[in-house]
Amino acid sequence: MRAHRSHQAYWAFVGHRVSGIALAAFLPLHFLTLALVLKGTAALDSFLVLAEMPLFKIAEWGLVVLLAVHFFFGLRLLFLELHPWKRAGDSRLYWIVPSLFAAFLVGAVFVAGVV
Amino acid sequence: MDAVSPKSLSVRIWRGKDDGRFETYEVPARDNQTVLDVVTEVQRRHEPALAYRFACRVGVCGSCAMTVNGVPRWTCRTHVAKVAEAGEITIEPLRNMPRIKDLACDMAGFFDKWQKAGGRFTGTRNRAEPPAAVDPASRKRVAVDAAIECINCAVCYSACDVVSWNEEYLGPAALNRAWTLVNDERHALRRTTLDLAMEQGGCGNCHTQGSCMRHCPVGISPTESIAGLKRMSLLSFLVRDHAAADALAKTEEPA
Ligand code: SF4
Ligand code: SF4
Ligand code: FES
Numbered sequence: 001m002r003a004h005r006s007h008q009a010y011w012a013f014v015g016h017r018v019s020g021i022a023l024a025a026f027l028p029l030h031f032l033t034l035a036l037v038l039k040g041t042a043a044l045d046s047f048l049v050l051a052e053m054p055l056f057k058i059a060e061w062g063l064v065v066l067l068a069v070h071f072f073f074g075l076r077l078l079f080l081e082l083h084p085w086k087r088a089g090d091s092r093l094y095w096i097v098p099s100l101f102a103a104f105l106v107g108a109v110f111v112a113g114v115v
Numbered sequence: 116m117d118a119v120s121p122k123s124l125s126v127r128i129w130r131g132k133d134d135g136r137f138e139t140y141e142v143p144a145r146d147n148q149t150v151l152d153v154v155t156e157v158q159r160r161h162e163p164a165l166a167y168r169f170a171c172r173v174g175v176c177g178s179c180a181m182t183v184n185g186v187p188r189w190t191c192r193t194h195v196a197k198v199a200e201a202g203e204i205t206i207e208p209l210r211n212m213p214r215i216k217d218l219a220c221d222m223a224g225f226f227d228k229w230q231k232a233g234g235r236f237t238g239t240r241n242r243a244e245p246p247a248a249v250d251p252a253s254r255k256r257v258a259v260d261a262a263i264e265c266i267n268c269a270v271c272y273s274a275c276d277v278v279s280w281n282e283e284y285l286g287p288a289a290l291n292r293a294w295t296l297v298n299d300e301r302h303a304l305r306r307t308t309l310d311l312a313m314e315q316g317g318c319g320n321c322h323t324q325g326s327c328m329r330h331c332p333v334g335i336s337p338t339e340s341i342a343g344l345k346r347m348s349l350l351s352f353l354v355r356d357h358a359a360a361d362a363l364a365k366t367e368e369p370a
Contacts, residue, residue, distance in 0.1 A: 003185030004210075004274045009325025009338075017322075077323055081342045082349075084258075091325060091338060 012096045016073040019066040026063060057114055064110045068103035075099075124195065126153055127205040128165070132214050137205070138162070150190035150198065151179050154206060154218065167218035174332065177268035181218050182207040187273040189332040209273035211286075225269050225286070232289035232317070233308030239301055247301045255298040262295045262340050264333050271327035271337050283316035287327035287337030290318050294340035297347060309347055318344035 036044040050056065076095045085091075122144040127137045140157045151169055158165040169179040174192040181190050183198050184205050198204060212220040240247060249256055271287040272278055278286045285293075293312035296302045312318055321341045328336035 004187060004326055004330060005276070005324075007325065007329045009323070009329065013322055013324040080323060080338075081345050084346070085336075085339045085342065091328060091336065093325075 008093050008096050009091060012073055012076065012099075015069055015100075016077070019070040019073070022066050023063075023070060061107055061110055061114075065103055065107040068106040069100065072099035072102050123202070124153065124199065125203045126157060127203070128154070128157060128162075128218070129207040130162075130165075130217055132216060135214075135217075144195070144202070148195045150181070150183050150188070150193045150195060150204065150206065153195060153204065154181075154190065165218070166216040175266060177266035180209055180268045180270050180273070180332075182209055182273065187270040187330055189268055189270065192332060209269055211273050211275070211278045212269070222269060225272055225288070226267075228285045228289040229292055231311065232285045232293040233304070233311035234289055234292040234296065236296065236299070236301075237303045239303045249300055253300075255300065258343065259295045259298045259340075261335050262291050262337075265291055265295075265335055266333060268332065271331050271335075274326040274330040276324060276326065277320055277322055281316070281320060284320045285312070285316050287321075287341065290321070290344060291335060291337040291340040293318075294343050297344070309344070309351060312344050313348040313351075318348060321345075 033044075033047055036047055073096075076092050076099060079095075080092055124142045124144045126140045126142050128140065129135055130138045140161050142153055142156050142160075145152075151172065154165070154167050155169075158167070167179075167181070169191060170176040172179075172191045174189055177189070179190045180187060182188075183190065183193060184200060186198075187209055188198070190206075195204065206218060208214050208218050208220045212222060212225060214220050251257075265288060267288065269288060271291075275284075275287055277284050290312055293308050296308045297305050297312070299305070302308065318341045321338070323338060323342070325338050328338045331337065
């Protein structure tokens, strides 16, 4: 990381970008598996058995966390851009760490629901 | 050898253009020494051909910016004590602009973008008329309190990754300038400035990375100014031309 980038707002940008790209990459796979139903329920069912494997559950957890990260960082951006700043430097940097916590909280709730 | 100083600084300075190299110079460490002092000392005592820029030496003119240990800074107001790492500093030209020689880079493209962003002021009155009175407490004036203090140093432009990624991007300083003008009651072409600031390469390209506000030496937040432009551009899009243009035109009439 070059020195001029080592600050929170830049990390928030990286987090938002990486989660966004990962989610975008996931979507076609998601549709692909859903489309299995077109080949009949057997095809989908055989996939759903696969989806019960622990590895899949971990991946699902990752997906939930990514979604939550993207959601909360996105909220910060929307707020920054649509709501006039109250004072100079009101860049909601202090939202960044709580956003991450919130995302992992959502992940924890997911884990609690699955286990 | 310099026998006077018990302590010395090891200064790596970029020499040449793109295919240059770092040269290391030993300079005595002094109290209250700025990075610009160090560069000047190197030029006076070691390397008369060293190219760099400065003028005011007190943080007003914006000509002395360089990359110091990887971070863009105004060198005349940067104390060595604050940035030296184990008695070493590395000084390079700013990023995102073509290098000319040593520490000087070509800022023409940077300033061209100020024009592209609609940054030229066009008055509503002639010299026979009394000057327009701007209420310092008015909403529009308060919105640019910080932004008008820009010293055109290009530190933000050098810090912004979107500028490195997208040649067309106007960059934080030019857009910050546009923001001051769209809020300036005396500026006749506010709508034009907004249109130019919204065009390809304009405010919509900013990814809110915040490196500009992080490094601006005078504490301006171009991120905030650009957010303001984004809001205005959204409004002007939703309200679609007539109403918005008229509303603007109305406030443009001399009071
Ligand atoms: S906030 Fe926008 S203009 Fe400023 S450094 Fe980030 S991307 Fe560049
Ligand atoms: S906004 Fe700040 S960093 Fe950018 S040119 Fe102006 S004074 Fe320099
Ligand atoms: S020399 Fe003028 S701002 Fe540094």
